[in-house]
Amino acid sequence: MPTFLGMDLRGHLDLLLLSTLRQVGPAHGYALISGLRERSLGALDLPEGTVYPALHRLEREGLVASEWDTTAARPRRVYQLTTAGVAVLAAKRREWRAFTRAVQAVLA
Amino acid sequence: MTRRTDAGESEVERYLDDMFDRLAHTGGAGRRALAETEDHLRAAVADGMTRGLPAGQAEHEAVARFGPAGRIARQMRSAGRGGRIGRPVSNALLLAGIALAGLGVSYLAAASGSVLWHPDCSSFLTQDCYLTQTTHQVAGTGTMFLVLGVALLLSRLLAARATGLAVSARNTALCAAAWCALAGAVSYADTAAPYSGGRLDLWWLAGLKAPLLAGGVTIAAALAAAAWSLARSHRPRYLR
Numbered sequence: 045m046p047t048f049l050g051m052d053l054r055g056h057l058d059l060l061l062l063s064t065l066r067q068v069g070p071a072h073g074y075a076l077i078s079g080l081r082e083r084s085l086g087a088l089d090l091p092e093g094t095v096y097p098a099l100h101r102l103e104r105e106g107l108v109a110s111e112w113d114t115t116a117a118r119p120r121r122v123y124q125l126t127t128a129g130v131a132v133l134a135a136k137r138r139e140w141r142a143f144t145r146a147v148q149a150v151l152a
Numbered sequence: 153m154t155r156r157t158d159a160g161e162s163e164v165e166r167y168l169d170d171m172f173d174r175l176a177h178t179g180g181a182g183r184r185a186l187a188e189t190e191d192h193l194r195a196a197v198a199d200g201m202t203r204g205l206p207a208g209q210a211e212h213e214a215v216a217r218f219g220p221a222g223r224i225a226r227q228m229r230s231a232g233r234g235g236r237i238g239r240p241v242s243n244a245l246l247l248a249g250i251a252l253a254g255l256g257v258s259y260l261a262a263a264s265g266s267v268l269w270h271p272d273c274s275s276f277l278t279q280d281c282y283l284t285q286t287t288h289q290v291a292g293t294g295t296m297f298l299v300l301g302v303a304l305l306l307s308r309l310l311a312a313r314a315t316g317l318a319v320s321a322r323n324t325a326l327c328a329a330a331w332c333a334l335a336g337a338v339s340y341a342d343t344a345a346p347y348s349g350g351r352l353d354l355w356w357l358a359g360l361k362a363p364l365l366a367g368g369v370t371i372a373a374a375l376a377a378a379a380w381s382l383a384r385s386h387r388p389r390y391l392r
Binding site: 072073074077091092093094096097098100101104118119120121 | 181184185187188189190191192194195196217218219223224227228230231
């Protein structure tokens with residue numbers, strides 16, 4: 045399972061992937077993972093293979109769409125956010141902010 | 153530093169071979185997952201070499217960063233359509249299919265044995281021979297079970313292809329081992345039973361009244377299937 049400082053990241057992986065896709069635009073898996081690593085300053089260094097099942101699940105749920113890009117040397121699957129994905133991302137962001145505010149309040 | 157086998161396979165190729173095995177029978181979903189995995193690993197290797205790593209080390213790093221093939225393939229199968237419902241259905245079809253096919257084969261073996269051991273009643277057309285009638289019934293029941301079992305196994309395979317849910321080779325081996333061991337034990341018990349004319353009165357398992365040899369063969373098959381299953385769960389070559 046993807047972890048960060050020993051914490052299970054599975055519950056947050058959807059938010060991280062949707063958010064990265066929103067920021068980098070249509071991207072294939074490798075670029076998406078690189079983007080996630082760079083944006084977290086190397087802290088979110090997931091086992092890279094775990095991202096693809098998550099992307100497949102998000103696609104099944106209609107939050108991302110994908111298609112083969114055959115213009116590259118090797119055919120690549122390119123992912124992008126759907127309208128539903130944008131809406132879910134906004135909702136998940138709100139939830140995350142509320143959650144971190146609550147945790148901050150407790151820790152303070 | 154290169155990490156190539158005598159056959160000239162690179163670490164990435166071995167990893168992809170392993171992933172291919174683990175995604176067997178997943179149809180289009182598996183092909184796509186494999187293509188994405190290959191693309192990712194090739195890109196990661198190229199990236200590593202751009203950073204100055206030797207080819208072998210770049211491959212090792214790419215594979216290590218991607219994660220163990222068994223775990224990733226399991227997650228990819230789970231991400232496939234119908235994962236939550238499909239898995240128990242798939243396992244139920246597997247158990248029922250192997251059980252019915254096994255029963256069918258044992259019934260047919262018992263019927264064949266009866267014909268061979270009682271040449272006087274070897275013709276199914278001799279309707280006045282009680283044994284022949286019994287043999288005929290056993291053979292008919294065996295054929296029905298065998299056809300039903302094979303149909304269930306085929307439907308599982310087709311369903312797996314349609315839904316992208318992988319057939320687990322390990323589950324297949326374990327199910328086959330369990331059922332073969334059970335059939336073998338019943339066969340032995342039936343043959344060695346000291347009462348009921350030397351046989352248990354398992355009329356509902358008439359087909360399992362097979363000779364001692366059948367019990368030995370099925371138990372040997374069970375041991376082989378279990379060994380194969382265990383061998384598949386060992387650490388993959390590319391991580392050694």
